[in-house]
Amino acid sequence: MPQPIRIPDVAGKVVALLGLGRTGSATAAALEASGATVWAWDDSEPARAAVEPGMIVELANANWARPEMLVMSPGIPHTHPAPHPVAALAKAAGKPLLGDIELLYRAMPRQRYVGITGTNGKSTTTTLIAHILRQGGKQVQVGGNLGAAALSLEPLPGDGIYVLELSSYQLELTPSAICDVAILLNITPDHLSRHGGIDGYIDAKALILRPKGRGSIGVLGVDDQLCRDLFAKLKDAGRKLIPISVEREVTGGIDALNGMLVDRTGTAAEPILDLKTIATLPGSHNWQNASAAYIASKAMGLDRAAIVAGLKSYPGLAHRQELIATLDGVRYVNDSKATNTDAAAKALVCYHPIYWIIGGRAKEGGLAGLDQFYPRVRHAYLIGECANDFARQLRGKLPFTQCGTLDKAVAAASAEARKERKPGATVLLSPACASWDQYPNFEARGDHFRALVKALSGQTTGGKGAA
Numbered sequence: 001m002p003q004p005i006r007i008p009d010v011a012g013k014v015v016a017l018l019g020l021g022r023t024g025s026a027t028a029a030a031l032e033a034s035g036a037t038v039w040a041w042d043d044s045e046p047a048r049a050a051v052e053p054g055m056i057v058e059l060a061n062a063n064w065a066r067p068e069m070l071v072m073s074p075g076i077p078h079t080h081p082a083p084h085p086v087a088a089l090a091k092a093a094g095k096p097l098l099g100d101i102e103l104l105y106r107a108m109p110r111q112r113y114v115g116i117t118g119t120n121g122k123s124t125t126t127t128l129i130a131h132i133l134r135q136g137g138k139q140v141q142v143g144g145n146l147g148a149a150a151l152s153l154e155p156l157p158g159d160g161i162y163v164l165e166l167s168s169y170q171l172e173l174t175p176s177a178i179c180d181v182a183i184l185l186n187i188t189p190d191h192l193s194r195h196g197g198i199d200g201y202i203d204a205k206a207l208i209l210r211p212k213g214r215g216s217i218g219v220l221g222v223d224d225q226l227c228r229d230l231f232a233k234l235k236d237a238g239r240k241l242i243p244i245s246v247e248r249e250v251t252g253g254i255d256a257l258n259g260m261l262v263d264r265t266g267t268a269a270e271p272i273l274d275l276k277t278i279a280t281l282p283g284s285h286n287w288q289n290a291s292a293a294y295i296a297s298k299a300m301g302l303d304r305a306a307i308v309a310g311l312k313s314y315p316g317l318a319h320r321q322e323l324i325a326t327l328d329g330v331r332y333v334n335d336s337k338a339t340n341t342d343a344a345a346k347a348l349v350c351y352h353p354i355y356w357i358i359g360g361r362a363k364e365g366g367l368a369g370l371d372q373f374y375p376r377v378r379h380a381y382l383i384g385e386c387a388n389d390f391a392r393q394l395r396g397k398l399p400f401t402q403c404g405t406l407d408k409a410v411a412a413a414s415a416e417a418r419k420e421r422k423p424g425a426t427v428l429l430s431p432a433c434a435s436w437d438q439y440p441n442f443e444a445r446g447d448h449f450r451a452l453v454k455a456l457s458g459q460t461t462g463g464k465g466a467a
Contacts, residue, residue, distance in 0.1 A: 004029070004030060005030055005104065005107045005151055005153065006033065006155075007036070007103050007106060007151075008034075008106055008107060009106075010031060010036040012035060012037075013036055013037065013068045014036070014037045014038075014039060015038055015067060015069055015071060016039045016041075016057075016059055016069065016071070016086075017031065017040040017041070017071045017072075018041055018042070018072045018076055018086050020040060020042035020073075022149050023100050023149045024047075024073045025050065026149035026150070026152040027071055027073075027100045027103065027149070027151050028055060029151070030107075030151040031103075034107075039057035039062060039067060040055040040057065041059040041060075041086065059089070060089065064092075067090075068095070069097070070086070070090035071100065071103065072084075072087065072097055072098070072099060072173060074099055074145075074167060074170045074172075074173060075169060077194060078091075078172075078173075079196065080193065080195055081194070098173055098174075098175070099172075100150045100170075101144060101164065101170050101173070101174045101178065102174045102178075103151060104150040104153070105174070105176050105178040108155065108156065108162070110158045111156050111158060111159075111160050111162055112159070112180045112300065113164065113180050114163045114164070114180065114296050114300065115166045115181070115182050115183065116165050116183045117165070117166045117167065117171065117184055118183070118184055118185030118186045118187070119187055119205075120185065120188070121185045121186065121286075121288060121289045122146070122166075122167075122185065123146045123317055124289045126144075126164070127142065127317050128281075128310075128314055129163050129292075130142035130163045132293055132306075133163065135306070135309060136302040136306040136307070136309075136310060138159075138160075139161065140163055141153040141156055141162050141163070143165075144165045144166055144170065145166060145167040150164065166208060168195065168204035169204075171204055171205070171208055177212040177216075178212065179208060180299070181216070181295075181296045182208045182209050182210075182216070182218045183219040183220075183292045183296060184205055184206070184208055184209060184219070184220050185292060186221045186223065186227060187202060187226040187230070188226075188342075198226075202226060209230075209237075209239055211237070211239040216239050216240070217240045217295075218242065219241075219244060219292050219295050219296060220241050220243055220244070221243075221244050221292070222243045222244070222250060223246060231243060244256075244288060244291040244292055245288075246284045246285075246287045246288050249264065252265060254291040254294060255291065256290065259275040259287055260273075260275070261273045261274075261275055261290060261291060263294070263298075265295070270304075272304060272307075272308065273311060273312075277312075278290075278311060280316035281311070281314065281316075282351075283350040285346050294311070318446065319335070319336040321335050324449070324450050324453045325453055325454070325457060327414075327457055329421065330355075330414065330418055331351070331424075331426040331427070332414075332426075332449075333351065333426055333427070333428045334429050334450055335347045335428060335430035336429055336442045336445045336449060338431060338432060339360075339431065339432075339434050340363050340432060341365065341369050341370055344370065344431070344432035345369065345373060347428060348373035348376060348428075348430065349376075351424065351428055353378040353426070354377045354428050355379055355381070355413040355414075355416055355417045355425065355426065356377050356379070356380045356413075356428050357381045357406070357409045357410065357427070357431065357449075358380055358381070358390060358433070359432075359433055360383065360384035360386065360435050360436075360437055360438065361433055361436050362433050362434075363432075366389060366390065366393055367393050371397065374397055377398050378420070378422065379398070379413070380394060380398055380399070380401070381403045381408075381413050382394075382401065382402045382409075383403055383405055383406055383409050383438070384404075384433060387403075388402075406429075406438070406448055406449060407452055410452040410456070411452075429446070
């Protein structure tokens, strides 16, 4: 068993902890193992019941002269739209508000850190970088906003690398500039009420780019106007910034026009790899992810051959355009993570013809904005509680069948695709909806799709090949 991470300078001291979910529970365990007295609270009674009773202190009525700090789970507001009452008490008492990422860095300051943020693409880029580095022989731990909580990761030796997906919430609770490679992929309006508007959201995302020594680099996507403005503002602010783009050539950066990854950071442009040959990284959004992963892996000491090998062997991220199998010439792609139209659009642009499984609990606006992709769709298969509403929206625009449930939709889509035998045929689960009407989460929906496709393999006559 690996030793738990030990947080310095907390032994014998009181540390207040607000939030006892995945992040908070791991933080409580690490603080206790480090010798701290933990005063923990969660507004949810079941969450409080899941930890040692001796830790529970009603922080709203606590003596705030005693705790050294308040460690907060990132989902709890401390500024906008209004601070949690406990956060307000800690601030009034002059106590620092920190998150688990800050504590990890204090515990492991000699290790190297690759941090990834952005409105979209964080998870794929994080897992892709971790995969490339591991394939290249590096000791890596990966987590943060994705997967394992930071303080449940294993301690690494001095040359080890923590690859962390970082949300805007986590960055606001991390006062130290921790990232040797800091990646900001893109910015589109999101979580605005939590940040007091778009300017606050941009400022939170930009925290990842704070300079960390002369050797640190920042990687900044420049395909949206907000990030282009940020690049112009920060390019001379102390951390070397490397632009990445999938829309234009970028001097001194990495671009992937039409999928061709080119390194322009040296004296001459160096073509690296045609990303269109990698089935697990389809579409321009994934080319942006690959561009960021390439330069991050290069900065961590891997050579071109090792990075290319890692890109080619990347298995893909579950539920995000995950190629489950190719059966009788038909691809089956699990994009259950597409819980809104923006995410579904990223999948619809990648395949043709599409046998599209959509539906669930609809988001505001329904299918608005997806009309431009309908010529790529041969047939739609409607599931979930929004099936009748989506039928009204699609009537006269493309053929559809109301299936109700995922098993019926997979069977119908598979039968039609195999009957028509169109080149490039893809059965695509990209629901553009939340899953909560029929599944506890999008992962369960995607797992069901995967199981249904695997069951189909026994009914096909050839061309099998799981991906």
